Amino acid sequence: MTRMTAARSPYSPADRPRLGLRERKKIKTREAIRAATYALVKEQGYDATTIEQIAERAEVSPSTVFRYFPTKEDIVLTDEYDPLMLEELRARPEDEPWIDSVRHVMRKTLELSEREDPEVLRLRAHLGAQVPAIRSRYFESMTETGRLLRQALAERTGRDPDSLEVRVSAMALIGGMMEVSMYWAESGFEGSLRDLMEQALDVMKDGLGPGNP
Amino acid sequence: MTRMTAARSPYSPADRPRLGLRERKKIKTREAIRAATYALVKEQGYDATTIEQIAERAEVSPSTVFRYFPTKEDIVLTDEYDPLMLEELRARPEDEPWIDSVRHVMRKTLELSEREDPEVLRLRAHLGAQVPAIRSRYFESMTETGRLLRQALAERTGRDPDSLEVRVSAMALIGGMMEVSMYWAESGFEGSLRDLMEQALDVMKDGLGPGNP
DNA sequence: ATGTTTTTGATAGTTACTGTCATTTCATGG
DNA sequence: CCATGAAATGACAGTAACTATCAAAAACAT
Numbered sequence: 001m002t003r004m005t006a007a008r009s010p011y012s013p014a015d016r017p018r019l020g021l022r023e024r025k026k027i028k029t030r031e032a033i034r035a036a037t038y039a040l041v042k043e044q045g046y047d048a049t050t051i052e053q054i055a056e057r058a059e060v061s062p063s064t065v066f067r068y069f070p071t072k073e074d075i076v077l078t079d080e081y082d083p084l085m086l087e088e089l090r091a092r093p094e095d096e097p098w099i100d101s102v103r104h105v106m107r108k109t110l111e112l113s114e115r116e117d118p119e120v121l122r123l124r125a126h127l128g129a130q131v132p133a134i135r136s137r138y139f140e141s142m143t144e145t146g147r148l149l150r151q152a153l154a155e156r157t158g159r160d161p162d163s164l165e166v167r168v169s170a171m172a173l174i175g176g177m178m179e180v181s182m183y184w185a186e187s188g189f190e191g192s193l194r195d196l197m198e199q200a201l202d203v204m205k206d207g208l209g210p211g212n213p
Numbered sequence: 214m215t216r217m218t219a220a221r222s223p224y225s226p227a228d229r230p231r232l233g234l235r236e237r238k239k240i241k242t243r244e245a246i247r248a249a250t251y252a253l254v255k256e257q258g259y260d261a262t263t264i265e266q267i268a269e270r271a272e273v274s275p276s277t278v279f280r281y282f283p284t285k286e287d288i289v290l291t292d293e294y295d296p297l298m299l300e301e302l303r304a305r306p307e308d309e310p311w312i313d314s315v316r317h318v319m320r321k322t323l324e325l326s327e328r329e330d331p332e333v334l335r336l337r338a339h340l341g342a343q344v345p346a347i348r349s350r351y352f353e354s355m356t357e358t359g360r361l362l363r364q365a366l367a368e369r370t371g372r373d374p375d376s377l378e379v380r381v382s383a384m385a386l387i388g389g390m391m392e393v394s395m396y397w398a399e400s401g402f403e404g405s406l407r408d409l410m411e412q413a414l415d416v417m418k419d420g421l422g423p424g425n426p
Numbered sequence: 427a428t429g430t431t432t433t434t435g436a437t438a439g440t441t442a443c444t445g446t447c448a449t450t451t452c453a454t455g456g
Numbered sequence: 457c458c459a460t461g462a463a464a465t466g467a468c469a470g471t472a473a474c475t476a477t478c479a480a481a482a483a484c485a486t
Contacts, residue, residue: 022452022463029464051442061466066443099421136349164396168389168413169421175388176381183377200381207420208312208382235432235483263472274435279474 030068032058037075038123046076046131073137076127081109082145089152098156099205102149102173103198110194122189129185139178146174176204243281245271250288251336259289259344286350289340294322295358302365311369312418315362315386316411323407335402342398352391359387389417 036057040049055062092101127134149170154161249270253262305314340347362383367374
């Protein structure tokens with residue numbers, strides 16, 4: 001956040017339109033749609049909430065909702081953490097074991113997410129555990145995150161990012177992370193997600209061999 | 214298959230209606246729907262194929278299609294291997310490392326599947342790689358398979374099947390297996406899926422640690 | 427053959443999503 | 457401040473996957 005390169009703008013120092021009215025409105029609309037969705041979902045549940053209701057509460061037309069989000073699931077799940085994670089990942093030392101890099105990146109991302117909006121993280125995990133459609137989309141988006149991982153893993157181990165080994169390792173990790181989120185939601189959000197995630201990483205690091213302790 | 218407890222039936226030994234006309238028709242309808250779907254998908258692609266077309270070709274009404282399969286994706290993906298896998302898994306020696314048991318079970322299941330219908334396995338992998346909706350459903354069904362795995366893993370390692378460790382291990386493995394299928398499809402079905410799967414299991418067994426070789 | 431139960435098909439409805447086009451809203455140069 | 461171009465919006469019509477309901481048809485039991 002606050003990553004807008006403020007840099008000397010052509011405007012006088014104090015006042016800063018920075019974003020045109022159009023852009024600001026777009027952001028507001030996006031937020032309005034998301035907020036409306038979160039509220040309605042909390043009130044009625046996900047399935048019972050229709051796009052029409054969301055549009056009404058957000059004071060836009062249904063068309064506009066679809067213009068901002070391709071699917072209903074995306075309204076709940078869309079975020080912008082991937083680029084941040086990538087940045088963070090690149091910042092890690094070259095010789096660090098990749099799984100430790102992942103650990104750091106995840107920790108940072110979760111911290112950030114929890115600081116910005118602790119509700120959302122929980123709602124997502126909860127819906128991911130309950131609603132199949134959401135879980136699916138959730139998995140898809142983690143798969144995309146997994147692609148970033150492949151890149152990093154390949155660089156660290158000097159292997160082809162498209163090799164079976166790299167792909168399987170990355171995806172196994174994604175699967176594990178996914179399950180952590182489910183576990184967290186299903187156990188009523190006891191304990192911190194970060195701690196659970198670190199435990200999970202320990203398990204996977206040591207391998208799924210014999211008595212993987 | 215052929216697990217129907219044949220036991221002394223009230224019929225004379227030679228002739229065996231065994232399944233009433235009703236049951237036989239149901240099986241035939243089911244197969245007709247599946248066959249129609251596979252054919253149409255091969256001709257036109259998945260998205261372009263509608264339930265109406267499927268119904269028409271299978272010579273049933275759309276209602277009936279939905280009565281047999283809850284979703285379009287299920288027509289493509291539904292199978293009955295899970296119970297077989299469970300059986301197979303229980304047959305493995307108690308003291309075998311669980312991941313080796315998985316290896317054997319997967320090998321057997323893939324052999325069987327390839328013997329019964331080599332086309333289907335490929336079509337599924339292909340669609341899983343191409344069509345998001347199918348991939349999602351695919352993942353869901355593997356997740357269910359993962360639950361069986363949890364049980365077995367727990368028994369072997371004397372841990373709670375609902376513990377984070379067990380759940381993460383099982384799901385990581387599922388993620389890895391999922392990726393194997395994608396890999397296979399994306400590389401044009403080169404090599405045998407079984408070999409790829411075994412490679413993947415080796416990778417995961419050794420752990421996702423430092424330079425997981 | 428007849429009464430019962432199961433399966434089917436027809437029909438109507440809901441909802442997520444797509445495509446198109448006219449209208450409105452912002453941006454910009456004079 | 458206004459005219460002109462560009463972007464965003466809303467209204468509308470359409471598609472397709474599903475759901476629910478109910479009467480007709482098929483299989484079963486006696």
